[in-house]
Amino acid sequence: MEVSPCLPCPQRPPGLSMAGRGRGRGRGQMTFNVEAVGIGKGDALPPPTLQPSPLFPALERRAAPLPGGEEGEYMLALKQELRRAMRGLPYFVKPGAPRRDIERYSDKYQLSNPVDSAIDWNPDWRRLPRELKIRVRRLRKGRTTPLVPKQHVALDKEETIKKLESLEKKEEEVTSEEEEEKEEEEEGKEEEEEEYDEEEHEEVERGAPWGCWWVGDIPRCHCVPPCPPTGD
Amino acid sequence: MTQAELRLCSLLLQEHFGEIVEKVGNSLLRTGPRPLRLLVGDTGLLPDQVKKALCVLIQHNLVRYEVQPRGSVEYEARSERILRILRYPRYIYTAKTLYGDPGELLVEELLLHGHLPMSCAVARVADRLTETMEDGKTMDYTEVSSTFVRLADTHFIQRCPIVPESPQSAKALPRSAPALAIDEKDMYIVPRLNLVGKGKRRHSCDKEEEGEHKTKRQKQDGGSSETPPDDGIYWQVNLERFHQHFRDQALVSAVASRMDQTSSEVVRTMLRMSEVTTASGASHTQPLSSNEIFRSLPSGYNIGKQVLDQYLALLADDPLEFVGKSGDSGGGTYTVNLHKALVSLATATLESIVEERFGSRCARIFRLLLRKKHLEQKQVEDFAMIPAKEAKDMLYRMLSENLVSLQSVANLMERRQHEMRENKRLLEKSQRVEAILASMQATGAEAAQLHEVEEMITGPERQQLETLKHNVNKIDASENQVDETIFVLESFIESTTKRP
Numbered sequence: 074m075e076v077s078p079c080l081p082c083p084q085r086p087p088g089l090s091m092a093g094r095g096r097g098r099g100r101g102q103m104t105f106n107v108e109a110v111g112i113g114k115g116d117a118l119p120p121p122t123l124q125p126s127p128l129f130p131a132l133e134r135r136a137a138p139l140p141g142g143e144e145g146e147y148m149l150a151l152k153q154e155l156r157r158a159m160r161g162l163p164y165f166v167k168p169g170a171p172r173r174d175i176e177r178y179s180d181k182y183q184l185s186n187p188v189d190s191a192i193d194w195n196p197d198w199r200r201l202p203r204e205l206k207i208r209v210r211r212l213r214k215g216r217t218t219p220l221v222p223k224q225h226v227a228l229d230k231e232e233t234i235k236k237l238e239s240l241e242k243k244e245e246e247v248t249s250e251e252e253e254e255k256e257e258e259e260e261g262k263e264e265e266e267e268e269y270d271e272e273e274h275e276e277v278e279r280g281a282p283w284g285c286w287w288v289g290d291i292p293r294c295h296c297v298p299p300c301p302p303t304g305d
Numbered sequence: 306m307t308q309a310e311l312r313l314c315s316l317l318l319q320e321h322f323g324e325i326v327e328k329v330g331n332s333l334l335r336t337g338p339r340p341l342r343l344l345v346g347d348t349g350l351l352p353d354q355v356k357k358a359l360c361v362l363i364q365h366n367l368v369r370y371e372v373q374p375r376g377s378v379e380y381e382a383r384s385e386r387i388l389r390i391l392r393y394p395r396y397i398y399t400a401k402t403l404y405g406d407p408g409e410l411l412v413e414e415l416l417l418h419g420h421l422p423m424s425c426a427v428a429r430v431a432d433r434l435t436e437t438m439e440d441g442k443t444m445d446y447t448e449v450s451s452t453f454v455r456l457a458d459t460h461f462i463q464r465c466p467i468v469p470e471s472p473q474s475a476k477a478l479p480r481s482a483p484a485l486a487i488d489e490k491d492m493y494i495v496p497r498l499n500l501v502g503k504g505k506r507r508h509s510c511d512k513e514e515e516g517e518h519k520t521k522r523q524k525q526d527g528g529s530s531e532t533p534p535d536d537g538i539y540w541q542v543n544l545e546r547f548h549q550h551f552r553d554q555a556l557v558s559a560v561a562s563r564m565d566q567t568s569s570e571v572v573r574t575m576l577r578m579s580e581v582t583t584a585s586g587a588s589h590t591q592p593l594s595s596n597e598i599f600r601s602l603p604s605g606y607n608i609g610k611q612v613l614d615q616y617l618a619l620l621a622d623d624p625l626e627f628v629g630k631s632g633d634s635g636g637g638t639y640t641v642n643l644h645k646a647l648v649s650l651a652t653a654t655l656e657s658i659v660e661e662r663f664g665s666r667c668a669r670i671f672r673l674l675l676r677k678k679h680l681e682q683k684q685v686e687d688f689a690m691i692p693a694k695e696a697k698d699m700l701y702r703m704l705s706e707n708l709v710s711l712q713s714v715a716n717l718m719e720r721r722q723h724e725m726r727e728n729k730r731l732l733e734k735s736q737r738v739e740a741i742l743a744s745m746q747a748t749g750a751e752a753a754q755l756h757e758v759e760e761m762i763t764g765p766e767r768q769q770l771e772t773l774k775h776n777v778n779k780i781d782a783s784e785n786q787v788d789e790t791i792f793v794l795e796s797f798i799e800s801t802t803k804r805p
Contacts, residue, residue, distance in 0.1 A: 139782050144398065149782050151394040158417060159321045164361045166325040166354070196360050199468050199537070202370055202378045202482035204341055205356045 163194035306334060306384060309711040314387045316718045321390060322361060325350060329358035333368065333382035340377050365419035366541065370482055378482045389544055391714065391788045396547050400461065406434060407452040412461070412542055420465050420539040423453060427500050435504030443503040454495050460546045460581065463492045465539040496535050545585055552796055556646050559653075560627060564619070567608065571616050572628065574601050575641050586803040588644035594635025610636075625649050644800050651703055651797035654790055658706060707794040714787050721780040728773050735770055738762055 139145065159165055198206055311334055319327040332347040333339065339347075345355050359380060362368035367387050370380050393416050401409035410430040415421055421429075427449045434444040456462045466485035553576045561569035578601050579590035599613050608616075617639055620628035627646045632638040652675060660668035725732065738761050745755060762770075 139779065139786055145782060145785070147401075148394040148398050148785050149778060151397055152781050152785060155393055155397075155413075155417070156320060162417065164326075164364065164419075165321070165323045166357055166361060167323055168325060168354075196364060197537075197539075200483060200485060200539075201360060201363060202372075204378060204481065205360055207353055207356060 307708060307711075309708050309715065310384055310388065311335065313391075313711050313715040313718070314382075314384055316715055316722075317387055317390045318367075320718070320722075322358075325354050326358040326361055329355055330362060330367065330382055330387065333380060334384055334387075338371070338379045338381035340373075340379050344380065372480065372482050372484070376481050386544075388711075388791075391784065392544075392792070394785060395551070395788070396542060396544070399547060399550060400456070403461075404452050404455060407449045408456060410434065411449070411453055411456060415462060415540060415542045420541040422533055422535045422537075422539055423450075423496065424498060424500060424533045424535050426540065427453060428502070428504075431502070431504035432506075433504070435506055443506075446500045446502045446504075450498075450500050457493050457495045457540075460493055460543055461550075462540050463543040463546075464494070465541050467537060467539075496538055498534050548792070548796070549580070549583075549585070551792060552643070552647070555650055555793065556627065556641070556643075559646070559650060560620075563625070564623070567606075568616055568620060570603065570606060571598065571613065571620065572641060574598060574603065575628070575639065577601070579641070583643075586800065588800070589629065589640040589642045592631045592638040592640050595637045595639065596635045598639070647793075647797045647800045650793050654793045655702060655706055658790070703794045703797050707791060707798065710787050710791045710794065714784050714791070717780050717784050717787070721777055721784075724773060724776055724780070728769065731766060731769060732773075734766075735762060 311331075314334055315327055315331055318330045322330075328348045328350060329344060332344055336347065341352075341355065341359070344359075345352050348355060350358075359368060362382070363370065363380075366383070368380050368382050370378050372378055396416065397409055397413045400412035404411075407430060410433055411426055414426050414429050427446055430449050431444045431446050434449070435442070438444065453462075464487060466487040468483045468485060553573070556576065557569045557573045560572045575590065575593055575598060578593055578597070582591050595610075595614055595617055598617070599610050602608070602613070614636065617628065617630075617637065621630045621639065625645070626642055627649070629640050629642050630637060631640050656668060656672055656675075659671045738758060741758055742755060745758065
């Protein structure tokens, strides 16, 4: 007797042996003790589940209507407005900017969304545990440069220093217009970040007075003694 | 910590503070209080990210810290407080009804920022109100200040615990974390500030961010050149007081629908008189004499003394026992039975939930069961006490229903986020078109050109957007609605479990 080929049914309950293939051929053997589970002989099993149960099943009864009115409307608007507002506040912590595969020309001119928020927030450090403070250099006017995360400092210090020096030179060529812009944004934006083929940047601990660490994500590195311009 | 609570807390944190804060919050909620280094290990985040997240959470009173005997600091998430984020719109709307726009914005700013000094809050609100006024007009600080004082006087906002001024001897090591504390009596005292000024408008030509920057910098400059007069004194919203207000509202409206307007006004008056004399969790208000109540009735109410006495007698006789007679002095003394009222409210909520979900027949059975229980125990029932067995039973019912409500809200939120994700492409397109239209209008484009841009969104797409907006609104409104249920049930649970 030919058995019609059974289409693979991934949702079949495990333990259902192959002997139970096809309809109307009986329940088939199960690998577990059927009676222990509570299925007696001759009981009708529910039909096999052929797909995952719907994510949002339809309601059996119609739900009662929502109370409308001025109060309801206003609170609805408030709720949505609050959600929107909080996304723009510095308390909404966004992950670091994704790594860029290629340097793009447009990066230089794009005002990227502030990764860790250009809107400053200075927590009152007197009210917080000391371990939560992150020391960061005060920002200076002008271009900002990213810092390599602490773990890598020891290894890549030389490389970083060289890179930073060459960038400093590049910065000399900046137009005066951009300088002005930078002055306004002295709390710093992340424009330079994309130009570097480095990992996500975070603050780094350096001996420094408490600054506006929240915003000072990419401060300028000053502890490096200026190298003579030999050009590497 | 139940799965339902965890899930909802997670969603709320993610929606309002982003995924990094959510991860940190989650870790604390699931595994309990822990120190910083363990948190970093658990979450897999960078240490600086975890520190930032903790600062945000502490700022918003969602996480507290405690110095351990050895000097290390442990952080603990406050799950109950996280769930309150759901209720923010209700707090803000209530402030609006009580104290108008300045009140509304003050509470909103305090909620958005966790806590603020008074000088800062007043300045921000004055700026925001100025934005909404006609050109040339500005909001004066004094009006906002006086609203602030009223909010403090009625305990809707309170002072945060302060850093102790302990003189540090040369030998003493600086503590790893400050021990913040405040006396109850100091909580509502407003510092004598001379806040002078008017709200500032943002410059309309600047981009929004730069504009924010400028005004912020103005404030910063003003702040950094001299420390603000109320440096170190922070204010936060007193959620418990709002909850008391919601409970009073629910009580009054229950009386109004069960009896009449005048009865509800009498109860409202009694509750108002008891606002600051009732300890939180008290089962009934302090006794009030009928004479006192008569004197405190709102001026619009012209009922005679005897009429008031009749109303009070009727209220005390009502089987629901919202009001009880506690003595005969002063023309009769009366109290509001807060706990009993909460029981009735919670029961009514349960009954209506059963009815809506399972139909009227089930609701009848449910009501019968509740009443039968009540009848059996009536002989042993004491004044203002509910027999332990029934209380336990009710408690169990409320807890499980509360759980279901929490799950409902989590489901609603996920559904809403799902809908938004599904339509992400269309939403983004629509936002771009809006932006283009706005800039075109600003530069004075012709109607035909504007129309052309509008056409970029096709008819069916417009329909889809309308449907999406309708669904999202409905879901948001539902979340608000379910939170009302959660409030009633939790109030009952709290009232029952706190009792001696």
